Amino acid sequence: MSRKLLIPAALVGCLLLAGPATAATxxxxxxxxxxxxxxxxxxxxxxxxxxxxxxxxxxxxxxxxxxxxxxxxxxxxxxxxxxxxxxxxxxxxxxxxxxxxxxxxxGPPPAVTLAASQPQIDYGQKITLSGQVNSKKAGENVQLSYQPYGQASEIVLATVITGPDGTFAYTVAPKILTTYKAKWKSATSLAIATAVRPSISFGRNNGFVARVYAGRSMARKQIQLQRLSKFGQWVTIKRVFLNLDSRIRFTAPLPCGANRLRIAMSVNQAGAGYLGAFSREISYRRAC
Missing domain, CATH: 2.60.40.420 (Cupredoxins -  blue copper proteins)
Structure with missing residues (x-):
């Protein structure tokens, strides 16, 4: 399954790794x-x-x-x-x-690095935050904070204790675009971010059934049924709106024979703080 999603350019530089830089004199x-x-x-x-x-x-x-x-x-x-x-x-x-x-x-001034295991995830997936303090000592307390999209200020996530070589790790499941920081003594890492796609389930049950999962309701949002053409392009063949439970059951006209299908949700429909998303692909053969 191919997923090609775009992230704002300003976000790319901070997604993977963040740490303070110091210049020797x-x-x-x-x-x-x-x-x-x-x-x-x-x-x-x-x-x-x-x-x-x-x-x-x-x-x-x-x-x-x-x-x-x-x-x-x-x-x-x-x-x-x-x-x-x-x-x-x-x-x-x-x-x-x-x-x-x-x-x-x-000794050098305190410094702490922070990295995220994945820059993008589907809603419901987890990431691992990891980093290191430059003392490289075990037993140091590092405070992790997070700031979900739309939140005015940072929130304390957890305090972790460093292991061998001053390293630490913490697992978390962001529900929306979220930035993270690590603080140790007087040092604060640069912010890193993980972007989130809504998770879309898609299948057949007396027609087609789709549901969108996210950190907020997707009621009344539009999704698209897409079919893979013989030229290898995904073509939208029907647009439907989700009900109040963020799901929909529908039918769609399909050509005879084998059909490769998926559900797409645009970034505009997903809304601020989310990426666009695709469901898994399914095969359906229509007998004529």
């Missing part, structure tokens, strides 16, 4: 005759330090723990090192050991 330390300036620098994990020899003499930057070591730096030369691990790194000038400096590396 580089700070410069000036090497002088008898000092590093500044002598102490604070950065976060992933940032870099660039040492620049602003003296006329040679200097060499060496970590006291062996974590890094520059070549001998002549006047005007530089050396850059990236610090990925939180902690305090002390260093000295190997050619003038009394000159020392300190780099304080803080």
């Amino acid at each position: 580089t700070k410069t330390v000036s090497i002088k005759r008898s000092s590093f300036s500044p002598a102490t620098v604070s950065i976060v994990g992933g940032d870099s330090i660039r040492w620049r020899n602003d003296d006329t003499r040679d200097h060499q930057v060496v970590s006291t723990t062996g974590a890094f070591a520059s070549p001998v730096l002549r006047a005007g030369r530089t050396y850059t090192f990236r610090f990925d691990v939180a902690g305090t790194d002390r260093y000295r000038d190997a050619l003038n050991p009394s000159v020392t400096g300190t780099i304080k590396v803080a």
Whole structure:
């Protein structure tokens, strides 16, 4: 069964994965005759330090723990090192050991990602929300919130606890186009969204029978009976309106022989917050 549905372009970018982006920075330390300036620098994990020899003499930057070591730096030369691990790194000038400096590396700021297992579903289906906190620790509390189409503000969905590597997952069944966010400490993920199609049942029982399921009533909405032509195109052969129970029983003129049929509901009939939808396809042979 083929389903070709369109999603608004503004929605596509946020359907699958959302997470904050952070840019690493580089700070410069000036090497002088008898000092590093500044002598102490604070950065976060992933940032870099660039040492620049602003003296006329040679200097060499060496970590006291062996974590890094520059070549001998002549006047005007530089050396850059990236610090990925939180902690305090002390260093000295190997050619003038009394000159020392300190780099304080803080852990990166809190960040949390969030993804949805499916960008589009039929009404009644479930999706899995999953993500990770950048501490990669188990036992962290992550708050999930959701905002259905038409809702003015976010609603708390659940608080989940991270497992190994700081990952988490939660299963939910959105009833209409819904956006989701994850919050951890001071960090909030970007919003992601899952779009919803009405679910259409279609079969035969003394004629054709169709029913549309959604998060709101589809009473008086129009659906189309479509037939697959010999050219491989779906052609609408009858339009009918659903009753107050969002269902309809009807008959339709069909050509003799085999017929491949389905029910279609346009996005306009589905209404705001829903995609257009198709039922399953059925085969019906009319004897003449």
